[in-house]
Amino acid sequence: MQDMLVRLTGLPDVSLEEAGLLKKEKVVFRRAIAPEKHFVSNWVLEHFGEYWQSEVEVAFSRQPVACWLAQRGNDIIGFACYESTARNFFGPTGTLESERGKGIGKILLIKSLESMREMGYVYAIIGGIGPAEFYEKTVNAKIIEGSDISIYENLIRKS
Secondary structure, three states: OOOEEEEOOOOOOOHHHHHHHHHHHOEEEEEOOHHHHHHHHHHHHHHHOHHHHHHHHHHOOOOOOOEEEEEEOOEEEEEEEEOOOOOOEEEEEEEOHHHOOOOHHHHHHHHHHHHHHHOOOOEEEEOOOOOHHHHHHHHOOEEOOOOOOOOOOOOOOOO
16 A cells, blocks of 8 residues: 655635535534543444554544544544554544545545644645545545555554
8 A cells, every 4th residue: 555645735625514514414523532532442443443443542642632533423423543653644534334425534634634734744644545536636645656665564464
């Protein structure tokens, strides 16, 4: 998997989309807070696995917490983290399969990238990308040539 680079100046404004999802779908987007760590960590483990759970737990060690949530009522439906595996890295991020295609992932991505811009970054790395087309279309991200061998190269894996 390759990494991508995204320029953080000129990110798209998603405020209207966010307001629409709140009105139509009752989805609230917000930064996670420390007392929720065990809920979010367990949810990510259940829906996305141990590796992402570990990264989420690192995001909760940051101040402010480096994890954005999408929730409906008391239910988490999506998340996005940054500065978990490495400084200036976006990810992991995920949305429940049943909630995909509504723009939730896009808003979580933009919220996280805006947070990274507020930290003083001008560019961010999207590590070990899956859907390159999504990142290209949403934030004009570009593949980093030669990034096939990345920070994840020697990741300990289950047999």
